[in-house]
Amino acid sequence: MGTSKSSTGPSAHVPLVPPWADEVGSSTPDGASQQPLFDADISTLTSPIAPARRFGPARRNFGNFARLGNSTDLRRGLAYYVSTGYGGSKTFTRRMGGTAATGGRLGALLASGQTADGTTLHDLTLARGSDANAVMDAIVTAVRPEDGTQDGEASRRSVREALSDLLDRFPDADLFKLDDVQRSFVIERYAALDVYQRFFLDMGKVVIAAAGNTPSGLGRLREIREFIAQSVAASFRRIRGEKGTATSANIAELTQHALAQTFSIFEEYLD
Template structure:
């Protein structure tokens, strides 16, 4: 489920946002910066170009409250403990709304890149650092081969846990897209299908980040392996449904979508979802 392994969670005494995490939305350099969207469509992103706020240092026992609640949830299955555990995770573990959105900057940036790559493929254009997603080269390849090419084009291996989590999330998102649209051509997706791929990606990516930080707690506290898997699925469903609903709320009326615009929508959707999670405390 999710990523291949869990860790003990990010330590205290370190920056809440590691220096290698990108800004959620890349700066706009000009009309050609965001394919298919007019320059004014990125106007809401001006806040991203303001001077960055200092990154807070993670406090001691940053995941203490989350571990207590999630450990209780793992043992009993009480949904209230699960919701409050996730609330503690984003409130103190990730630093609350503003810092958490910055910590998940790679999710928003990768979501924009994913949309841009799928859009370029649909337009018959090669995409990716090494042109891994080249419609001409990939014509006639299997769905699995094309999904692998999308992953390589959008999120090349960088040796970070975030990178591996995002790569896994892209694969899951495309698999779910094909489950819903069995006849879909990954190299020629409609805009509706591309937006759905982004929705499923951000939901999986946020859950994968959670699982890396706190999945071990649930695995250790659950009474059995089967219970641990069931509990993790409950958390996954809660997180993915909340994040996806926040994204749909903002993307429904969006126009002139391009990679930067999608990244901005995802950034704002993450803020909405984090507010929902914190509201359970």
């Protein structure tokens, strides 16, 4: 569950995609070029400007869901959140470019055991201790250093929670040597949690207020979080089935396209 302070959503008349959000490149961590995993890239054109009352339809539907728990309201809320709140799936995918970029760094670190500059995870952990918490903290700092931004804080929390969820799912997992299934779980869970963190910052207050009390609101937010997580995981499975397992070099691209597919499906809930 997100713990960052929720807001009523970003203002109108600002770029839907901040200049720093288009982070996903087309090179490996060492700067070498690579063969793209997908034929088409997500557009990186100038961002459209957010309209007034951009989250109005989403707020209405999430408010209904918070009060009544109707899954149709949840789906319609997500559809409006993507389509009118963020200008559609392509624009929202660009807005979440930092999620894909961090997912790429996370995947590369977990696969190789070292950062792009050659520092090993063991070395990163030494100054912190030797228990699982020290290793998780080292991973978080390596893949998403503190930068004082709202997105950075949310992303760091998402990485930490994904690693914690991994140890809940695989109690015997060795964070220094994860297998393919475990690494895939972390990347998928991280991506889903980071989408949820963005949602919580935009819509969390709406859901809690509409539910009538904080415990009920937090319960509805858990339902939304798991719905997002299941949707993102399903998109990753479809892409792996079509393209095969991604390498550490193109995990950011795979993550980007899994998010794009998820957001496109959310938009279709209005059809």
